[in-house]
Amino acid sequence: MIEPGSGPKRQPAPNPALRRLDVLVGTWILRGREASGGEIRGTLAFEWMEGGYFLVQHVDIDHAGQRVKGIEVIGYSRDWEGGAPPDCTSHFFDTMGNHFEYVYEVGDETITIWGGYVGSPAAFRGRFGEDRATITGRWDWPGGGYDAVMTRTG
Numbered sequence: 001m002i003e004p005g006s007g008p009k010r011q012p013a014p015n016p017a018l019r020r021l022d023v024l025v026g027t028w029i030l031r032g033r034e035a036s037g038g039e040i041r042g043t044l045a046f047e048w049m050e051g052g053y054f055l056v057q058h059v060d061i062d063h064a065g066q067r068v069k070g071i072e073v074i075g076y077s078r079d080w081e082g083g084a085p086p087d088c089t090s091h092f093f094d095t096m097g098n099h100f101e102y103v104y105e106v107g108d109e110t111i112t113i114w115g116g117y118v119g120s121p122a123a124f125r126g127r128f129g130e131d132r133a134t135i136t137g138r139w140d141w142p143g144g145g146y147d148a149v150m151t152r153t154g
Contacts, residue, residue: 014052015076015084020106021046021055023132030061032139032148038064040146049073059094070094074104087118111135124148 126137
């Protein structure tokens with residue numbers, strides 16, 4: 001016997017703030033250079049996961065001679081009681097065995113990707129071009145970093 005009110009629960013709608021990530025959807029060419037001269041180049045591809053709750057990034061780059069492939073899942077998590085933390089977070093996994101967590105802040109003209117938490121010394125700070133098809137910025141972390149330009153190709 002089914003108890004009244006125990007039927008399927010309604011799926012909550014995706015967090016409307018996710019729409020700020022729409023600007024990232026597509027394929028991007030990444031070009032960068034470390035202060036030491038090492039080149040970074042590759043492809044970043046963003047697509048919405050079915051349901052619209054998460055943006056998935058596929059990464060394939062050469063970072064100063066080291067090939068790195070990875071996948072990142074970006075979105076708003078929910079706790080076990082259904083509450084949602086205020087930050088848009090991600091989990092990134094790569095072929096080097098890394099698992100990094102990030103916090104995304106996407107504004108009208110800027111994007112900041114914090115390493116682990118807002119205010120971290122590890123972060124990407126970028127600015128969108130007027131056409132929103134380029135992002136120019138810099139990755140910084142303790143002991144390193146690189147300038148980067150991303151150009152949308154599709």
